[in-house]
Structure formats: C-alpha cells, structure tokens
Amino acid sequence: MRLTLYIWRQKSTTDKGRFVKYEVENASPEMSFLEMLDMLNRQLIERGGEPVAFEHDCREGICGCCGMVINGIANGPAGGTTVCQLYMRHFKDGAVLYIEPWRSRAFPVIKDLVVDRSALDRIMQAGGFISVRTGSAPEAHTILVSKETAELAMDAAECTGCGACVAACPNGAAMLFVAAKISHLGLLPQGQPERDRRAQAMVRQMDREGFGGCSNHRECEAVCPKRISIRFIARANRDFLRASLFYSKSASGKAGATGKTKRCFEK
Amino acid sequence: MHWIAEFYRSTPGKKFVMAVTGVVLFAYVLLHMVGNLQIHLGPEELRGYVRLRYAAPGLLWTVRFVLLVAATLHVIAAVQLTVRNRGSRPVRYAVRRYREADYASRTMIFTGVAIAAFGVYHLLHMTFGSVHPEFIRSDVYHNVTSGLHVPPVSLLYVAASAVLGLHLYHGLWSVFQTLGLSSPIYDSWRRAFATVFSLVVTLGFGSVPLAVLLRTL
C-alpha cells in the first residue's frame, strides 16, 4: 500500500505546530495503524530525522493510551476501535490521510500527537471513587447487586479514559467520560451514599478544566472504542440535577437547620 | 455561593435552563400554531380566537411575561454555552467529519439566532404593525392575509417555519437527554417524538403563508 500522510508536528506545548507531508510506501493491509507509523518512524530515524511522537502502550485496545484524529474522525473510519486495533485494510491504497492530535483546550499538546489528558484524572480525583478504607469492607456477599444492574454498571465501567469522546465532540465536551464514571458507581448499591456528592464534584471539576458542554450531538458514542452509550449521559444529568436541586453539602438534621438544608428533607 | 447560582454556573445547569425554557417555548409554539390554524376555518373563527386571547388580559400578560423570561434565559444560556463550547477547542481540526451529529444539531445556534431575529420581525409585522404597510390594529384576519400576500414576506414565513422545525428536530430530542429522561421503555420513541412534532410545527405554521400565497383564502 502507498499512503500520503499529513501529520501534525508540534515540538512542544508552546510551539505553533504545522502539518508535514510524508509518503509511506510498502505498507501492508495487515498492519495496525500504529505499526504503519512505527514503519514511518523507522525510516525517519534512519534518515536522520525526528520520529513522530504518538502515545501507545498495550496495543490491544484496553489501556486507553493511543488515539489520534484521522481524516476528521477520532480513531479513524472503522468506528468503535482504538488506533492500535485499527488495521490498514480499512484504508484504500493511495489514500491521503490527515493525522491530528486530540484537540481540546483541556488537552494541551505535549508533542506531535501526544496530548496531556491529566484533566480526566483530576475529575476522578474530585470524586470518582467510593470512600472505603482498605480492610473495612464487609463480606462480599452482604452486598447484592442484580445481574441487570451489574451488567449496566459494567457497560459504563468499561470506559478506558482515552479521551476520544472529547476529541470527537463538536463542543469539546467530556460528558461521556464523566457520565460513564458517575453511572458506574451511581448504579451500584455501594455507590449510593456518595452518589449526590460524587455527581456534583465531578461535574464541577469537569467545568473547571475547560471542557465544553454537551449538546447531545452523539459524536462521542460513535467513536467510543468501548461503544459506551449516551444513555449514561442522560443518567448522569439526572444524578446531577437531583443532587443540585435536592441535596445540600451542609445537610444536617439538627434543629435550626437552614433553608438550604431543608431542601434535603423535602425530597 | 447560593445554590441556584452555583447550579447555573455548571454546564449541565445551563443546559437544564435551556431545556426547561425550551419546553416552555415549545408549548407556546404549539398553542400559537393551533391558533393560527383557525385561519383555515375562516375570518370569523380566527376573530373568535383572537377575542378569546384578549378576554383575560391578566392571563395574556402572564403568558407574555413568562414567554419573555423563557426566551431571554434560553438566549442567554445559549450564548454562554456557545462561547464556552467554541473556547473549548482553540485550535480547530484541519479536517472534520461527523459520524452522528446531524445538520440540525450542529446548526442549533444559527437556527436559534434566525428564529430570534424572525421573532422580532414577526412582532413588528403582526403585533405592532410597524413594518406592515396595511396594518389595521384590530383586524387580525386582514393583517395576515394582506401581510402575507407579498410573496417575499410569505416565503420568509415559510422559511422561518422550516428553520423552526429544524431547531425543534434536535431540541425536542435533546431535551430528554438533558433532563435525564432516558429509559429503555421509551428511548426508542424519543427520536420519533422529535421528528413528528418538528414536522407538525413546520407544516402547521407553513400552511398559513402558503395558503395566503396560493390565494386559497
């Protein structure tokens, strides 16, 4: 296979960046997209050039490291896959491909196709957990979870935090990621005590990071390597609304509680 | 911070405001459309509908006030969200393709602005009469038939109906998501609901200028 690549090259976060044209010959349809880039990099290094930086690790579609926008679609034309699991047989011989990094204010480019996704980690640090001390867990069978609920929670929990949803969203929203996390824990009985607090804290952090808002374009769902449904976005919205409209952080059952707290009882 | 302010500051909060005000505006649009359709029954029926409207001034002004507030909030939230969304991607993609996002969803802000602009024109045209050459204050039937007799104006009204339909095609679906209304029981109907009602609104409103233009009235 012969390919013409226009790859985004950017030396550092502060560099302006530009597209550089590369011709790749002898690509095989059995190669993964990343192996095709490996081949390009080998040629670049051997000719004394600088290889293209791109993130990757497990190369079996689960670690969530890799990702790039190929001809305007996050992770390329195949859909429902990561680029490490995208194979060249999905492209035509002689194809012209524009390869760009995830573009988002919250994901500054580190180099070439590598971006800083630590914003997603900070959202998790704000509330993406169940506060259980090591060793204080009760016997596992004291917590029953119906099969349907467990499966649904698992559907959400499969999120790899790769950021394709943000990259694909016309608004640069991180709502599918946040919704998957809120729903995973919010669905399970273990996650109930912190459900309201979690939804609020995670959404607040999401906003602080500078992501856009969800307009229900459904682009995220279409590119998600784990095909996570936007139904979880509805669910997370519901949790957030419930938390915001009926729950107060300063909830207290004592006499003289403020009006704010009262809302807590009115539900 | 007060909880309302804090809630509104969040993106889902703004979207909630957009969704709720959108529902209010949609309800008004439906009522308005049903009223407009009276014209097909004849001048007397339309005048009867208009008299009904003015029968309870308190109710009328309440509705107008609610509408004004809803429209204002809808616009403010839309502008704020759009600014935010545009700002979330300072460097744009050189090549952009969409897999799911349709024309309606991607043009919400444009159709929204167009509808707002048309709304102002429509008020000046049919309510205040300032841009209506043959405006007679109390004769709605006359104002409509004479106002829409001019083909460019009439076509503008048809186009506005279509744009409104496009806006609702996404809005009426999106509102379920934003308000957290999702369930396997009715999820498959959400799209159909939005499609049907956006069509109804487009046809309902569009039928009046078309009818005037085609001299069937």
Added chain:
Amino acid sequence: MELDPRIPGGPLEEKWIRYRKTVKLISPANKRNFTVVVVGTGLAGASVAAALAELGYNVLAFCYQDSSRRAHSIAAQGGINAAKNYQNDGDSVFRLFSETVIGGDFRSREANVYRLAELSGVIIDQCVAQGVPFAREYSGYLANRSFGGSLVSRTFYCRGQTGQQLLLGAYSALCRQIGLGRVKLFPRTEMLDLVVAGGRARGIVTRDLVTGSIAAHAADAVLLATGGYANIFFLSTNAKGCNATAIWRAYRRGAGFANPCFVQVHPTCIPQSGEYQSKLTLMSESLRNDGRIWVPKRKGDTREPSEIPENERDYFLERMYASYGNLAPRDMASRAVKRVCDMGYGVGPSGRGVYLDLTEAVARLGGDLLRERYGNLFEIYERITGRDPLKAPMRIYPAPHYTMGGLWVDYGLQSTIPGLFVLGEANFSDHGANRLGASALLQGLADGYFIVPYTLGEYFAGTVLDGVSPAGRPFVDAQKEVQERVARLVAVQGRRTVDSFHRKLGALLWEHCGISRSEAGLRTAIEEIRALRREFWEDVRVPGKTTEFNQELEKAGRVADYLELAELMCRDALAREESCGCHFREEFQTSDGEPFKDDGRFCHVAVWEYMGDDREPVRHAEPLTFETVKPEDRAQYASQGYTRSRRK
C-alpha cells in the same frame, strides 16, 4: 549476600496471623513523618499507595504512563482467584494454596503462597466495596467460573476485562488519596536509579519524560511495583512500555534477582503477520476445549486450509499426547507448536503459526452456541486478522506472557536491600516456576492492600533512620550517573533504531531462552547478547535531545537494561540443570519427552548478586522446604485432579 526469608514460626495456617499479632506498630501521629516512594501504579502499586496513604504515610507515587490508570494490569482478561468456596464445590484456602504450589512445580515459598491464598477472600470483599462490577447471578450473588480446567469454580470476573476493573478500583482508591493530598503523583516520570544510603534504600532518581529533567526523591522506604519483563522478547503479550529498568537498577545497587529465567509462555496467541509486527495478542486458552490443532503434513504447504484434505493434516497434539490431546498443558503445547513450526510445517505468512480449527465444533454445537461462548474472542480475532474464525481455522502461536522471576524478597516482601520492598510481578515470591491462571491479579492486590502495609510498619518500627536530603552525597552521585548514562545514549549517534536491537534481542531469547532451552543454545545466546550489547552502544541512533519529550530515548534506556538482563536470564537457565514448570532444558527430559525435575539439586530459589560490570554475577540459593504439600506427594494430588493439565 544473606538470604534470610524471615518466615514466622508456627504452623503454616498460623504464620500470617501470628505475624500480624506480634508486628510492631507505628503510632498514628508518627506515620506522617515517614515518606514512602512507590514506583509503578498497577494493581500492586496503586493499592499499596492508597493503603499506605490511608494509614497516614506520605506517599510519592511514580508511573511512566500519562495516567496512573494505564498500567498493564489493565490488560488481564480472565479473572481473579479467591478461595471463597461460594460454589460449595470443595474449595478452601488450603486447596488454592496447594494448587498454587503444585502449579509452580515446587519452586515457590510455601509460607508466602499460603498467605496469598489466605488473603484471597478479603481482596474480593475490598474490590466489591470499591464498586468493581463483578459478574453476578440473577439472584444478585457473585458469579464464579472455573478457569483453565481447575476442578473448582473460584474465579471472579468482569467479562473479559477483570484486570481493567480491578485496576480501576485500585486507581479510584489512589485518586481519592491524591484528591485528599496524601499521595503526590508523578505521572510521565520514570525511575532510572535507586539511591542507597547507609546500606538502606532511601530514594530514587527519576527522569521527567516531558521535560527530560532528572531529579532525586528522598524517602524512608522505596517500594517497587513495576511489573514483569516479558517485553524483553519484543513480541510478547505485554505492553510496549513494560520494562525492567527499575528492578534492574535495584539489582545493580545490590538487590538479589531471583529465578530470572522463569518466563511463562502462553500457547494461544494471534501469530505474527509480518516483520513489522509490534505486539502479540492473547486469545483465551479456553478455545482449545472446542478446537483441534493441526498443521499440513507437507512442508511449506500454501493451500488454503479448506483445500487441504483430512488425510493431509497432522493433528500433532493428538498424535504426540494421546491422553491430553488438544488440551495438553501449556508448556507442552507451546513446545510442540514451536517444534512443528521450526521444522517447517508452520502456516501463515511468517510460517510461525498452527491452525486451531473449530469446524468440528461448529458441526457439533452450531455456530450460534460457539459465538455465545467465545463471541468476544472471535471479535478480537476478526478485528486483528480480518478473518472469521467460524469460516476459516484460526492461526495461533505461543507468546511470552508473564515472568515469575523478579527481585528476591523475604516473607515481608523486602529485598536484600533494607528498605527496598518489591510487590506484584516485579518480585519472585508466589508463583514458583509457573503461575496458575487468574492468580497474578490476586498477588498484586494481596501484596499492595494487605501485606506491605503491615510489613513496612514493622520495618520502620524496628529501624532508626537518619535524615537524608536529595542534596546529599549518594543522591547527587546517583543523579550524575543517570545524567551521564542518558547523555551517553544520545551521544552514540549510530545508524540503527532502538527497536531493531530490541527485535533482535527478542528473537535471540525466543530461540534460546524461550519455550525450550539447551546448554549449547544458551551459551551461544550469551555470546550473541554480549555482541549485541556492544553493537548497541556503538551503533544505536537516538534522535532528539535529552531535555525534551523523547520516546526513542525512553526506549533506548529500557532496551539497554534488557540487554543486560537477557544475559542473566540465560545464565540462570544454564545453571538450572533440570526441567521444571516453564523451564524446559532439552538435556533434562525423560525418554518420552516429559520434563525431568531434579528436586535433589534444584529445589531452591536461585538468587543472583551483581558484582560489577567486569565481574560475573554470583548465584546464591535459598533452599525451599515443603512441610505441608511435598514434591513426592505430587502424584497423589495429580490423581485428585491436580494434574499439570489443570493449570490455566
């Protein structure tokens, strides 16, 4: 080198209980005065960092990935074992323990293994409480499956992504502590050296992978949870970034390296499709339950498999192992596959592959049932190869998967350097010469949540630690050494890429120190590895600068260390003159090709001590004694179903 395993006294069942009863404690107010460095944020690293922070220690956590959630624990598919006996099928702590010891071919430490089995239950409790969405029955109770033919169903799972879910559980606990300010996380930061001061591990030297700046971090203890080194083979099921640098640098600073040659090979992976291939993907072995494995009888037969008539096919596993057939144990199956391919019967473009044919199962059970059973495997296979396994036979080939070897640790998981603790796959402790399926996840979490939080306290309580500063002598020296080494890599400016060396090293090891090893092969390998290492330092090309984001430089440092570790692996394989578990020496087999194990001479842990670059490492031995399950009783257990084929 002193190798005192420091196993507590008393009967096996009471050792850990006694240890915990008598362990010295640190007062809560005092814990905040201790700083602990944790390297790696996989199951072991994330869980120990979170657990220690909960106790009140200051924790500095490091990972080379952009996020602590991406460690390779995430890729484990099958599940996690726990002796809950929820199925009432006769499981118990003792049974999990004895299966693990037997699975490891009596090359693991009895007391450690028992503790692993003992802790398995609370690990499930902990994970459930964290919100790990384990598979459930309709009743809401936890579901189990039997894994790799074990006679009991004790494996807990989350679809085919158990590792991911367990890691996300540990990651969420870590996130909580980061949010609370008790853990400081350094992502995209790689440990390049260990700092030993006053005979104790007191810190590390790291490189910031974004800016390239090299820094020293002082601490009161250093915990390595950096995983295994199967990626040394280049083509393995490990992630591309998996490396031995942290443990190798610790070895060079005086930590003993135990059983480096013990590498588990997984027989059913998707084979290489060309020279450019960067990674092999594992397919669950369960496919062998319904598939028949064959190659054409004619060498270099390029016909489509469907065009090869039945009488021209060689169902070699059925032919060689009449009793096991296609379910021959992992190591036997892997060896047989490699042998037929080496002889030229292999299929596929590289000639390194055999057919796993489901045609008969399709006829017998129907495609729908098979799809239900193996749907996600078929999907993976089809995505990678573009072929539907129900239409044409799948091609499979063995691949390195897990390393049982690692840094030597005592019962408290402390290495031979005081204050250096090693957890998870990075240590050698629990799996002996081969690992049971679904026990790697178990070990990572046991070490992190429930063992080191106790044993580290014991270390602190019993030790007087002087104050150290990153500006002090050993830190500055170590930092300088790292700087020089990094600069040296860039300065070579040769002609060949780092990957080309790694690929060659991998091929060499695969040939001589992989599934089957021989004295002559190992000796050749050692020579060739040395030559390759020289060549590397003369001809490698690392573009770019040291003070920037430079992925080639990262790889170069890791491959440079692999080039040293590879030699130690070969030495270890050479010194172990027996066949046990994953380690098969061609000279040591019975007349019918069964491995010949020498418990008289080799029932011990081989521990290597670094003596300097110009001197040969020294091999020490920690003798292993088995009081509860004895090697000679193996046949008895085998008759109860603990046969070798019962491993994962």
